[in-house]
Amino acid sequence: MADLRGVGPGDAGADAVIVTGSRDDRFSRILIITGATLLAVVALAALAAPLLSSWGATEVDPNATLAAPAGAHLLGTDTNGMDVWSRVLHAARLDLGIAVAAVALAVVVGTLLGLVAGYRGGWIDDVLMRVVDIFQAFPTFILALAVAALLGNGTVNLIITIAAVNAPAYARLVRAEVRTQRELPFVDAAVTSGASTTGILWRHLLPNSLTPVRTIAPLNCGWAMLTLAGLSFLGLGVSIPEAEWGAMISLGAPDVVGGRWWTSVPPGLALFVSVLGFSLLGEGLQERANAKRR
Amino acid sequence: ANSGSDSDDSTSGGPTASTLRIAVSSYLSSWDQDFVGFDLTALMMFKNVFPYMIDYGVTTAGDSQILDTQNITPTFAESFEPDAEQKVWTLKLRRGVTFASGNEMTAADVKWSKDRAFAAQANVAGIYRTIGLTEPDQVKVVDDHTVEFHQAFPSALTRQIQAISLYVFDSVEAKKHATADDPWAKEWFAKNAPTGGYYNVARATQGQEIELTANTGYPGPDAPRTPTIRISVVPAASNQRLQLQAGDIDIALGVSQRDIEDLRSTDGVKVISAASNRQVAIQMSVTSAPFDNVDVRKALAYAVPYEQIINNVYGGDARAAKSPVPLDMPGYDESGYPFTHDVDRARAALTAAGRASVESELVFEADNEEQQRIAVQVQSEAAKAGINLKLTPLDPATLGERRTRKNIPLQLTSGQLWVNDVEYMLATSFVEGANLNYSNYTNAEIEQIYEQSHTTVDESARNALWQRVQQILAADVPWVVICQPNFNLPVREAVAGWVQPMDGLARLRYLSRSA
Amino acid sequence: MRILRFVVRRLLQLIPVLLGVVVLTFLIVRVLPGDPVRSILGQNASEADAEAARARFGLDQPLWRQFLDYLGGLVTGDFGTSIQSGGSVGAEMALRIGPTLELVVIAVSIALVVATLLGVWSARRANSVGDHGVRLFALVGNSIPEFWLGLVLVLVGYSMLGWFPAPSGRVDPDTNLTPLTGAGLVDAALTGNGPALASAAAYLALPVLTLVVGVMAPLLRSVRASALEVLNSEAYTAAAAHGLPQRTLLYGYLLRSTLLRLPALAALVFGTAIGSTVLVEYVFSWQGFGQWALRGLLYRDYPVVQASVVVIALCYVLVFLIADVVHAILDPRVRI
């Protein structure tokens, strides 16, 4: 209905006026497919990393620091003499893993909080939401830095950190959704049918409130990867010599100035491609959801 | 400065030869050295802004000029001499020296400044302790221009220690800002640079930039050569390099090693190189497992790839170290120091310790790229010998705390001793409870030699002691000494007069810049 | 008047949140490993010296005492004394917050304006090549790590093209700008310093661009989606079916309805942008609030960390409040 030119001027002779079909669906499908493909490629690379590379992710070639891409090292080596190609591949495991796990954790925690706050209302809602406010008002990076400093740089702690940063958004989202859903007749129907509170929350409100979460989560995964990279750039992410794109970029970025692009451009591209994959997927899903709403 | 090209400096009204532009990596934490302010940028600024009474002279080594650690001469002071017993040192001030406020520098200023340092109980007070100065009463005003320092015991290090501690504040001005709550005007000092040194601070934008102007009233030798120096904070090393290349800065103090390689061949830029006494080492805690076993320590010493580190991390631009005593330090002796990279012997040593493999964490400074690269090389090679290291970068506060707790099994250290003397080295690093003795190392004989050295003034006798020290350390291996990287400083070609500081703190007064 | 009551009520609601932030920060910094005084004392300091330093900063007091003191200070606007510099945290912060806010506010404002223009443009041509192009461009921008983009911009904009000033400082020192607020443009405007104004703007260009690119995508997506929704709404169709002219449709029926959902998102984006400045400031040697706070955290400068978190949280909640007020003004349906 978007097009006010639904019926345009036709030539007098023609009986029919044809208007081209909508490309809404097609573009969102292209977005989703492209995004998913990019991610699939990255995931595959992560899985097949040991097969695709002859060097270990943390293996140092003592005779080749900052070696240019050539035979033995497909993408050269970094300042530590580690093989860039192999590290880029292996890093995919950590990056994807942390981002997805962190978002999953954030979704679970945020959803539970939002569900309870939204359904219960009253003082429970007030208290929970103030807590969420506090976490959200906490500057993202400081919160991340604090958790990292508090718990150390381990993978699990990074997951917790990034989840803590993201959970409030989900709590809000789900709460808002639950509050609107709660007023809908199907909830009254469930109550009068004798469903228990947990039953209502679990079987009726949860599945319905997850709709917006589903479209946000992929976008959020991309964002989580960038956060992780940012943390690594500040030296608070994954610690050396573990292969992680952000850390690799940060280690190699100064080399670019000297023309040694291979230390940071490949991990940068890998990160970019993955984030783009998530973004495309998320945008596509959102577009589709919007189209459905229309 | 605003266009990125250096050709139009003169036309754009930018800085001319009278201004020297220096990039540093961070802003100084504070202007108050007594109470706070212990980072390298701060110490460097203090050196050039505070009126120090005495300082090192300059000598040539090879084709570079270096600070002469053997020759400490009065600068703002007229003289600084001991009595026969070497316990009472008399400082004579020059007359007519004024602070920026116009107040004359007098003995009262010296007294107030030292009282303040003792009151602070922080870094200066700590350093004075090594030469037996612990009480304000030990600093006595004789007359308006004479002050006596009464040490508890004589010390061969007095000149050196005073060279890094004997600065004087404008007490008349400072007292105006003192309050009952804040008798030492801490609040004021934190924000306001003391005046009266070689340079005065013309302007300081916190976190960002400091502009220095030469103190024309400086009475001593080696007056400042450049009228204005602009110091800007550029944290990213690659940005410093870019600006140096573009001619927007003259000296880049925070460029990374790999950029230096490139800069050597860049037009308009030269790299000043000099041998340095900065030493890179791994300190092993001899009180915690598994390094409480000397064989394990030896295993690590054999497992470290010395040459590989020199090549990969320093591009070959470092000297191999064969003793915990730095090369160039009087008394250096490498006899009996057996450690070279040898995986077989490392394994053998480990077997001798009855272990097939050991695990440990290797701690280093989080934001220190050089240490991180060394750590990676060490980790990779040590693993081949069965020593599995977990790399643990720590932020400054955590590192500081863990060092106080003395619970770091293995840590990378790098630094240079402010005083180029083995006695000072022992005092700071190898005697029981010494502050840099992160190894928690103790050895009765070394303690005894250290005691003995206080009163041993004869050069050859001292050298004999030092030889013994090195033998003991070679046998006990509390440290794995990795190497001594050379000093490299990329500057614009127009920059002249760099004097290599043995304490790592640039003396800006020697620098000049041709148009 | 209603708006005023609403604002007051919201401000009151902020109190528990800010109090929570204060408590949480206070506890977190103290639970963090690391000793705040060791790094100011020098290598030769003894345990007694450290104790003395702790006493100087009140760190020897029991925790509740420290907290009460801190709270008392906060109420009177005293953020304490920085352990690292020995100076007043409030004064230091005043110098640091200006530039960062200037950066973020300008970046977010530009992003908002551009997102609105592009988003509406895009929606009106929904599914055309131009529309897809704009969206893809925003997505790509959104997928580049900010610090990486910053480095590239420095390399290209400064080093290769020489169009922008060196990534060092915020204004050419030769313009002799008197700092008042710390925000270059504002100071230059206040002091009527023309060259400084130009210089500050030139220094702002690249960091602002970096931030804008980073935050653009979500804003654009939101504007486009709302605009599409409005364009597809019965209300808009009705107006169009009644033959209203394009101008009236655009300004009277499309724009305001489209912007309804933007304030909340803008506030969120503002928060993200404040977070991102830590990285952007590093890359452009901007030396603002982010770097200051980060340094405070690395050295466990308790008062600095506390103050910076509280102030950021305050900014954040205020921005949300502003967003709510703007939303209330834009949307007549909001009951306040």
Next chain:
Amino acid sequence: MLSIENLSVVIHRAGRQVAALSDVSLTVRPGEVVGLVGESGGGKSMVARAVVGLLPTGAHASGRVRFDDADVLRMDEAALAAHRGRGAAICFQNPRGALSPTRTVGRQLTDRLVTHQDMSAERAREAARELFEAVGIRNPQRRLDAYPHELSGGMAQRVMISLASGCAPGLLIADEPTTGLDVTLTREILRQFRHAADVDGRSVLLISHDLASIAEVCDRVVVLYAGTVVESGPADRVFREPAHPYTRALLRSVPDVGGRPVVATPGAMPLLREAPHQCPFAARCPHADDTCTTSRPLTTPMDTPASGMDTPAADWSLACYHPQTGAITTDEAAPTPTVAPDATESGSAVLEIEDAHVVYRSRFGSGGHHALRGVSLRLGPGETLGVVGESGCGKSTLAKLIMGLVPPSAGTVAVAGQHLVRQPGRRAPRGRVLRRLRTRAQLVFQDPIGSLSPRRTVGDSIAEPLRAAGLPAAQRDARVAAVLDRMELDRSILRRYPHELSGGQAQRIGIARALVGEPDLIVFDEPTSALDVTVQAQILDVIADVTADNDRASVFISHDLATVRGFADRVAVLYLGRVVEEGPVDVVFDTPRHPYTRALLASAPRLGTPPASVAGVELVKDLEETDAATGCALAARCPFATDTCRSEPQDLQSYGASRAACWRVPELPALIGKQADTP
């Protein structure tokens, strides 16, 4: 004025195609009101859109839409822009949605005036005020600055009309202008259109699915079925003696206050993918034969005079091989349902409401909305109570109160002797006990699809009450299957999700869910008002069947009296939270006592014969403009209100079999006679 010739519209969408209109021809002459009627999805809105050249994306239109000698389908941008609004202006189906939420209604109107009548801004504002007044908006000056959300549905519809007429169009198109409005408002709004035609000389195209309500205002009527015109002709003729079986079916689906029972037509309108080659109604038509299914009947003028008519009507045409004749008679109707035994006095009550009050508290402290004020009701097993009243009078609140979804702020509610929520002086049951108790009373909702959990299968939803009762899975399945059979639904529907259901199916599921636990009481809250006409009739059939069960009581809530008449035993008329009249259904309908009841009955749409006995009462204001007085709540709107009415409330008094709460019951008949004499 408007002449549509062979208009076909096919909509192409990814993966589907809809033939929305096929060969539609119709004309609207100047000053004429033409009704366009038919079921939902019949293509009524599509016709309207075609007239203003606003077809949806992907639409492929052929044929001609002539408007004053120009073809709308072939207009260029400029011509279209000139045509829209000034040529033809639409009043949209959903006025709330069609008003821009962020612009004051005054601005929206002046926008139109400035654009189409070349007025200056001040002049336009003045004119806007006059227009508002003209469509019956009180206090127009103030309303100019109102935002759409501040308006009630009726008010919004008036604004919408003013917007359309503000464009000064030659043709005014009203797309379902009365959907969702009460009976009282509907009449009032429809009159506005008659007025536009009679006074302003506009042509009006009035679209509705509700034949009864527009019957009296139209000159001619066009009946649309599945995108085709099945019958068109003079309104009085077509409604009296519809010739097309579909028109007849449609008319029979409409409940009538007169008591004529509703007859449901089985099946649903087909969704056509392309222009039909057969009679689209054939599948549902009782008269269909092979001809009907092999070729599509052409639209032909009625040449045979209809029964009882002397002359063939001008432009009465239809597309049917088997035209019917004669008025709709009850012969075609199913037998009236059996009347349930009157159980009020005997036995225990299933539902007992004792002086219940419900106050919705506002979120912050004071105030609140007093939605029910002292309602007492008692219902025995097997009995069916109808509850009627205008929108907002508290019907749904009553339903929620019965179901224990809102607690009474005073008074008591008991279902089968049990109290579900905390009530003054009693302990509320909790946990499993409560959950079981809840299943004793079941609710059937107004919004059939919305009351099913969107992400649970239909089977899951139906079984919910059984799960609460703790039945094992096998028994659950058996009970569900049984109730499905009763609802005449296929088992395959169990695995579907709500959005895959039609409204009628969903409401059957809703009733199935209510029935499956064999509750003591079922409450129907406007169960048919969201449904399509013919589907409504089907569902009313089902409900009639369900309420006939003798072991269960029912409450049937509706805003429409006619709907209740068919199967309620007793009826209660609710006004602003109070029961104003109550009694056996026939008594209340045939001899209403309360002026409000009379007003409701009078405005109820009526086909065919006008009401015999009851003279109507016209209420003077809209519901939303009345403020609660201390006395009778209706006082402000009642044309007969006295000072007593305004100051003292009257309780329900018995008048024969029924009870009413009005001071002036005895004098009313006389008063009404007088009112009728002096209009």
